[in-house]
Amino acid sequence: MHEEKEQKIGKKRKTYKSFRETLKACKDAVDSRWNKLQRNKDLLKPQLTWQFNSHLGKKGISGNIKVSYEDKTLSIEVKMPQDATNSAVRDTRGLSGGERSFSTLCFALALHNMTEAPIRAMDEFDVFMDAVSRKISLDTLVDFALEQGSQWMFITPHDISMVKSHEKIKKQQMAAPRS
Template sequence: QFGNNIASQGHSGRLRFDHKNHELNLEVIPATSQCDENTKTKALSGGEKSFTTISFIMALGDGLHVPFRAMDEFDVFMDSVNRKISMDLLISFAKQRDHYQFLFLSPQDINGIGGPKVRVHKLQKTDRDQRTLDFKQPNG
């Protein structure tokens, strides 16, 4: 599943288990790479690292049977193009698993996100020195 997720961005990759040393290695060849050798995740750009992490978490998610799944600020190092691709991938992943609830938190622009079965809540901006949250009273 990890390889399929990462391939959606044109990259190739796989998970390599080293049972002797009890290690899991994520091997990725970015779409922009000139060679066929796997790139250490330390050498990936911020957006590539974030997308690799999302792909890995989604692959792990298929083995977990919990009713709620949450991701916080998963897109902070992504440019707008990678963010859109990642959000589309996550929303598609969530829609295919409609017996679970997903919560994606992001400080980034969410324009263009939505549609059937997707509810977007945008919080109002706060002042840096604000100490309390101001809630409006419901009408009636």
């Protein structure tokens, strides 16, 4: 009976040891991923601002994105070239509708540049934009889509005739709704 109990205890110890080893491997994997996440957070913040500025620069605007993981906040600052005070707009509500739409588009593209997706869609991204901003936005989007190699759908009620032709671009205009 004593020998039988010793064998059972030995089996339980082996099982326990196996579970401890598996647990340690899982803990090491989680710790490794956590460390990579922390490192990536610090590396991606400046990259997001750089990408944002790259897109804003096509219209002569500059900006900054501040990310606080601790406060769980993200703030966008935009500096318009015609602003003589050299102060950045910290609240996007201080921008005109077209400026806000363009800044939002630039922010979305900065995020898109940092993620991978086979299909993406932008709906009414050009709302409140004037013709010049709309042209710059469409060119920016089309160039970005061609560069990324993913499929994009741009949905807009505005004229898209100015979108450049390319073998990978298909334009489709729907009939106007009936009154």
